[in-house]
Ligand SMILES: Cc1ncc(C[n+]2csc(CCOP(=O)(O)OP(=O)(O)O)c2C)c(N)n1
């Protein structure tokens with residue numbers, strides 16, 4: 001049976017003051033970048049942005065558990081805070097939004113389709129759950145090469161767990177005892193489809209039973225609860241213990257993307273009710289109560305994050321679109337130019 005991680009809210013988990021403050025900065029960075037995407041879209045400056053507000057606790061906690069230089073991250077489009085948290089340059093996120101040629105993928109990928117080979121962030125597609133077999137493959141590679149002390153962290157939403165590829169990846173990873181952690185960011189919605197239309201069970205983590213791997217549930221609005229659950233699962237994977245399905249429960253506060261009008265399928269009352277669990281103010285209260293940061297220090301941190309996001313926005317906007325001649329670079333080998 002899936003086990004809820006024993007987590008009295010906001011237990012310190014042996015983290016230093018600096019680490020606890022880093023978590024807050026990561027959460028604000030994500031939220032500020034997120035809101036910037038929506039603003040730029042409404043200003044007509046970018047075609048598309050995703051909204052991850054409500055997922056901050058998951059991203060900051062999981063990023064802290066990830067070992068840079070060793071582990072491999074296979075994210076999905078919601079994971080801006082996680083990717084930035086493991087070391088991706090936030091400037092690259094803005095370059096992606098503006099589709100600028102200087103972006104790592106030449107400005108041709110959808111925004112929020114992060115990748116960074118140097119850090120170990122694997123490229124993924126928009127096809128829901130298609131990255132899960134790829135993540136299992138990366139973990140299989142680690143096992144095949146007898147690499148020790150490293151693992152794959154693969155993220156996806158609750159809706160992804162209805163896809164055939166997800167089930168195949170889960171099953172394969174359990175049968176092969178692969179070094180992988182499956183992190184489900186359960187925000188209760190898959191665009192307009194509520195969780196109750198996707199599955200007849202309450203907890204995604206229950207699905208782990210069917211494959212013969214442990215399932216764990218953590219509170220996605222508490223970054224330290226997520227850190228503990230993901231770290232325990234990664235440690236197990238890194239030491240030959242096989243895969244774990246970790247479910248982090250959260251709620252998506254914004255519409256699915258800038259292309260989605262969530263008023264057509266959920267009420268503002270529902271959103272307001274979940275706002276009480278907003279991870280950002282909740283975590284700020286914790287830091288102040290424990291004397292880790294003063295309200296003035298938190299204000300200064302927020303200002304600094306806004307300064308950084310303003311700066312990278314201006315810098316990205318000033319750069320040019322990709323050259324048309326670059327269209328097929330990294331798509332076809334050599335100078336092949338189809339349809340020209
Ligand atoms: C195979 C496939 N089917 C449908 C879509 C359209 N689509 C894009 S995002 C999404 C919802 C996914 O929901 P979930 O997995 O819960 O992640 P969330 O967006 O809620 O974080 C859908 C259905 C897609 N990209 N791929």
Ligand SMILES: [Mg+2]
Pocket residue numbers: 157158159185186187188189190191
């Ligand atoms: Mg979802």
